[in-house]
Amino acid sequence: MEELGNSQGPRGDAVVAHCREFMLYMKEIQTTLREEIKSACEYRPFEMCDYSARIANEICCKKLEYVIEKMDAMQLNIEPSTNEV
Missing domain, CATH: 1.20.5 (Single alpha-helices involved in coiled-coils or other helix-helix interfaces)
Known part of the structure; x- marks a missing residue:
């Protein structure tokens, strides 16, 4: 310098x-x-993140569990009716 x-x-x-x-x-x-x-x-954190997919799968599983539970309840209600006929 x-x-x-x-x-x-x-x-x-x-x-x-x-x-x-x-x-x-x-x-x-x-x-x-x-x-x-x-x-x-x-x-790209949100593009590579699987959070949305996981949450969507969990929601679908909960919906299926709910539907299966209701169908089981319907089946239990129908069985006594079919046994009487």
Whole structure:
């Protein structure tokens, strides 16, 4: 950095070295940002989540259990009627 403050002006090789270092930092930042953006775009918690499917299956199972329970009750009510006839 002293080279940049020299009264005769900076040496060309010093400027080139600083520019090269700066560009390497910029490239590293761009790479990091690209990776972060890519990982953020790939992160889809609700699309890959099976919560909705599991809840829907549980609700269907509860409905089936309820229907089976009612049909069993109907069958118990029908059996005495058929035995009397």
